[in-house]
Amino acid sequence: MSISSTKRKIYKTTMLTLSNVCMAITVALVFFLVIYIFVKSIPYFTWELVSTSPSYLNDTIGVLPDIMNTIYIIFAALLMVLPMGVGTAIYLNEYSNRPRVEKVIEYCIETLAGIPSIIYGLVGMLVFCQFMGLQTSLLAGALTLMIMNLPTIIRTTQESLKTVPQSYREGAFGLGAAKWRVIRTVVLPSCIDGIVTGCILAVGRMMGESAALLFTAGFAHNLNGFFDAMNSAGATLTVALYVYAKEQGQFEVAFVIAAILMFMSLAINITASVLARRIQRRKEA
Amino acid sequence: MPTSENASAADTSANVFTVRKFNLWYGDHHALHNINMDIKEHSITALIGPSGCGKSTFIRNLNRMNDLIPGVKLEGSIKYNNEELVNSDIDVSKLRKEVGMVFQKPNPFPMSVYDNIAYGPRTHGVRNHAKLDALVSGSLKAAAIYEEVKDRMNSSALGLSGGQQQRLCIARALAVQPHVLLMDEPTSALDPISTGKIEELAMQLKEKYTIVIVTHNMQQALRISDYTAFFLLGDLIEFGPTEKIFSNPEDKRTEDYITGRFG
Ligand SMILES: Nc1ncnc2c1ncn2[C@@H]1O[C@H](COP(=O)(O)OP(=O)(O)O)[C@@H](O)[C@H]1O
Ligand SMILES: [Mg+2]
Numbered sequence: 001m002s003i004s005s006t007k008r009k010i011y012k013t014t015m016l017t018l019s020n021v022c023m024a025i026t027v028a029l030v031f032f033l034v035i036y037i038f039v040k041s042i043p044y045f046t047w048e049l050v051s052t053s054p055s056y057l058n059d060t061i062g063v064l065p066d067i068m069n070t071i072y073i074i075f076a077a078l079l080m081v082l083p084m085g086v087g088t089a090i091y092l093n094e095y096s097n098r099p100r101v102e103k104v105i106e107y108c109i110e111t112l113a114g115i116p117s118i119i120y121g122l123v124g125m126l127v128f129c130q131f132m133g134l135q136t137s138l139l140a141g142a143l144t145l146m147i148m149n150l151p152t153i154i155r156t157t158q159e160s161l162k163t164v165p166q167s168y169r170e171g172a173f174g175l176g177a178a179k180w181r182v183i184r185t186v187v188l189p190s191c192i193d194g195i196v197t198g199c200i201l202a203v204g205r206m207m208g209e210s211a212a213l214l215f216t217a218g219f220a221h222n223l224n225g226f227f228d229a230m231n232s233a234g235a236t237l238t239v240a241l242y243v244y245a246k247e248q249g250q251f252e253v254a255f256v257i258a259a260i261l262m263f264m265s266l267a268i269n270i271t272a273s274v275l276a277r278r279i280q281r282r283k284e285a
Numbered sequence: 286m287p288t289s290e291n292a293s294a295a296d297t298s299a300n301v302f303t304v305r306k307f308n309l310w311y312g313d314h315h316a317l318h319n320i321n322m323d324i325k326e327h328s329i330t331a332l333i334g335p336s337g338c339g340k341s342t343f344i345r346n347l348n349r350m351n352d353l354i355p356g357v358k359l360e361g362s363i364k365y366n367n368e369e370l371v372n373s374d375i376d377v378s379k380l381r382k383e384v385g386m387v388f389q390k391p392n393p394f395p396m397s398v399y400d401n402i403a404y405g406p407r408t409h410g411v412r413n414h415a416k417l418d419a420l421v422s423g424s425l426k427a428a429a430i431y432e433e434v435k436d437r438m439n440s441s442a443l444g445l446s447g448g449q450q451q452r453l454c455i456a457r458a459l460a461v462q463p464h465v466l467l468m469d470e471p472t473s474a475l476d477p478i479s480t481g482k483i484e485e486l487a488m489q490l491k492e493k494y495t496i497v498i499v500t501h502n503m504q505q506a507l508r509i510s511d512y513t514a515f516f517l518l519g520d521l522i523e524f525g526p527t528e529k530i531f532s533n534p535e536d537k538r539t540e541d542y543i544t545g546r547f548g
Contacts (some may be wrong), residue, residue, distance in 0.1 A: 097355045167392035171351060171454070174388070175461055176381035184396055185404070267340040 013214055030179055032265040037262060041255035061253055065223040066240035067260065069138060072208045072216065072229050073236055076142035077149065078199060084146070085153025086188075086195060087141045092154075093161040094183055113151035120148050121215035121219040130218055136233040141217025145209060150203040156201065160194020161187065207264060210238035237261050290541065299326045300364075301465060302347055307361035309342060316342050316438060320521045324505070325529045329487060329496045331506035331527065333376040333525045334516035334542070340499040341389075344467050346370065347497060349377050349385040355403035356518070382409055385458035391450035393442035393457070396424075398434050400444045401453060418461050428456035429486050450481025455486065466490065468498040472505065484509050488503070503543055507531050 052062030088105075096102050124144030125136075134140040164187050172182040188195075206231060217232025223241065237257050245254035309317040317339050324330050324347075332340045342351070349359045349370060356498045363370040365380065382405075393401050402421040402473040403411075411417055423436075425431035430452040434445070442453055451471055458466060469486070472480040487496055487509050499504050506513050506527065513530040515538075523530060523539045534540045 104300065151467065163545060165392070167388060167390055168394060170350065170353070170386075171392040171394060171457075172404070172408075174381060174386040175408055175457065175517075177377040177408045178378055181408060190395055 003036060009219060016213055024139075033197040034262065035284070037255060037258045039145050041252075042101060044252035045259070050260070056222050058267040061244075061250065062221075063240060063253065063257055063260070065221045066235050066257065067183065068223060069217075069229060069234040070207060070236040070238075070264075072226055072234075073142050073145065073213075074137050074203055075226075076139065077145035077206055078202065079215050080142065081149050081153050082199065085150050085198070086157050089148070089157035089161060090183060090188075094179070094187065095159055109151045111181045112147075115157075116211075117148060118215075120144050121212035124212060125215040134160040136216065136218035137231055138217050138234050139230040139238070141213045142230070144216045145206050146210050147213060148209070149205060151197075151201050152205065153198045156194050156198030157191065158193035160197075160232070162191045163194070193276070196275055196279070199273070200268060200275075204268055207236075207261065207268070208238060210236075210242055212240050214242070237264075296299040298328075300324065301326050301363040301366065303362075305362045305364075306471070307346070307363055308359070309339075309346070309351070310358040311342075312356045316459050316519050322521060322524055323367050324495065324497060325512065326495050327491055327493075327497060329491050329509055330514065331510035332497065332499045332504065332516060333501070333506050334513050334522075336501065337518075338516040339519045340516055341469050342498055343395065344469055347465070347467055348381050348386055349375075350386065352377060365541050378408075382461050383463050383470040384465040384467060385461060385463035386450070387458055387466065387471045388466040391454050392414055392448055393445070393453050395441065395443055397439045398442050398445075398453065399438040402457050402460045405457060411459060420462075424456040424460040425453075427484060428452045428457050432458060446479075448475050448482065451475060451483060452486070457482070459490075463494065463526045465497070466496045468496065468499060472497050473487075473501065480505075503531075503545075515542060517542070 128140035220233040241257040244250040306323040307320040
């Protein structure tokens with residue numbers, strides 16, 4: 001009795017210590033990374049750097065085009081992936097009553113989600129840039145990002161469609177509403193939080209994507225308006241980071257970009273939690 | 286079918302629903318067998334029977350709610366006035382506008398009180414604000430809930446109590462100005478006071494509407510209904526005036542059920 005309880009005590013203390021050590025390492029890594037990037041980037045953080053385009057004439061570097069390209073490409077990709085993804089989820093959940101077809105589609109979506117992004121880049125280059133003749137452009141990049149993020153949007157929308165009580169649908173059908181009206185006025189508004197969650201996840205992934213965009217969106221640092229930018233090649237922040245660090249040896253610039261990316265993902269996380277809290281409050285009200 | 290003939294002989298007022306040799310299958314499961322029933326205008330018809338006997342399945346055919354369930358097969362005839370409902374190509378939206386439904390669990394939409402009531406009229410094309418306002422307050426009054434919600438028309442209907450929610454759902458159904466109201470155990474989730482209010486309401490509403498109500502509560506059927514249909518395992522065992530079913534049932538199984546010997 002006493003021996004086994006001593007043994008158990010030792011076992012328990014060991015496991016506790018081990019898990020504490022793991023946790024400490026994780027926290028330390030995160031802090032190290034964040035602090036390292038800030039320390040490395042702060043000396044080079046100038047207003048000029050983040051508010052201008054690079055100029056060979058004056059021999060200056062600016063990352064504004066890269067920031068704008070990132071915003072443009074995310075905006076364009078979201079604009080395309082939202083209706084496609086939400087539409088597919090609505091079809092699968094609300095319209096299709098052919099379980100076998102649904103299974104096949106869902107299997108495809110799962111597979112799509114697991115493919116490494118560089119393969120999307122390769123195929124995107126062949127299909128969008130070459131076959132469809134879009135050249136290397138932000139539009140080709142946005143299309144590639146759309147396909148990559150389709151599974152995320154479909155799945156999060158489907159999950160939240162499933163949480164809408166059947167009784168809401170019955171109530172609306174019982175009043176004589178047609179299917180599309182039921183979906184538009186009762187079902188979709190009740191799962192707006194799931195769709196927003198999916199969007200935030202997708203935006204995070206798009207912002208961090210580089211491999212697929214190296215192939216499709218290119219490396220240019222020109223500052224353009226939205227429509228011109230869509231038609232021309234342009235580097236997003238992650239791609240620019242790679243180019244500055246690896247090809248031009250400009251590590252200061254690379255670290256500034258890293259810091260900007262970290263700010264952006266922090267902003268996304270904060271937006272996500274504020275939205276989640278607001279939605280939660282609205283639901284409880 | 287002696288039972289249904291008895292019922293129609295007793296009352297010569299018009300049939301709203303005429304059900305003949307009606308059968309329903311869920312896939313291979315034969316859930317309703319050869320049902321015959323006449324549902325009279327401005328009356329309350331109660332459907333009773335132990336749980337799983339097919340009451341909900343039956344009532345959901347009167348506004349074609351079973352269209353939503355895949356794999357349902359129907360045979361026979363249900364006429365709404367003169368329109369065939371079984372396997373026919375009618376305008377289901379129009380049917381459901383005339384044959385409203387209240388469900389077992391109160392199911393207000395996650396919207397304001399006003400928007401809940403206005404949902405049906407808007408669905409059927411009412412856009413005029415004054416007309417909507419009139420329909421909303423009229424329906425809330427008819428469902429005896431106006432006084433309780435008149436100061437909170439714009440707050441969420443989900444904040445109401447269960448009994449209030451169910452009366453709101455009745456108001457929502459009335460707002461499309463139906464002719465028939467189907468209620469599937471509308472009080473089973475409610476406390477006795479709310480139940481009393483809804484029973485009282487049903488008795489008032491039959492002046493203007495025809496009501497079909499599913500209930501597992503024998504007292505309720507006896508209190509409010511004019512006709513009672515007793516279902517057992519997918520068969521309509523007995524159908525007739527409520528006093529007769531409860532005082533002098535023809536079938537031994539009806540007697541056993543209403544005296545509480547099973548179910
Ligand atoms: N959607 C469905 N699919 C298959 N079987 C069902 C479905 N709904 C009800 N049933 C079956 O039909 C029978 C009658 O059910 P129901 O009409 O709900 O009974 P009640 O309302 O009288 O309790 C039961 O055996 C039930 O299991
Ligand atoms: Mg039932």
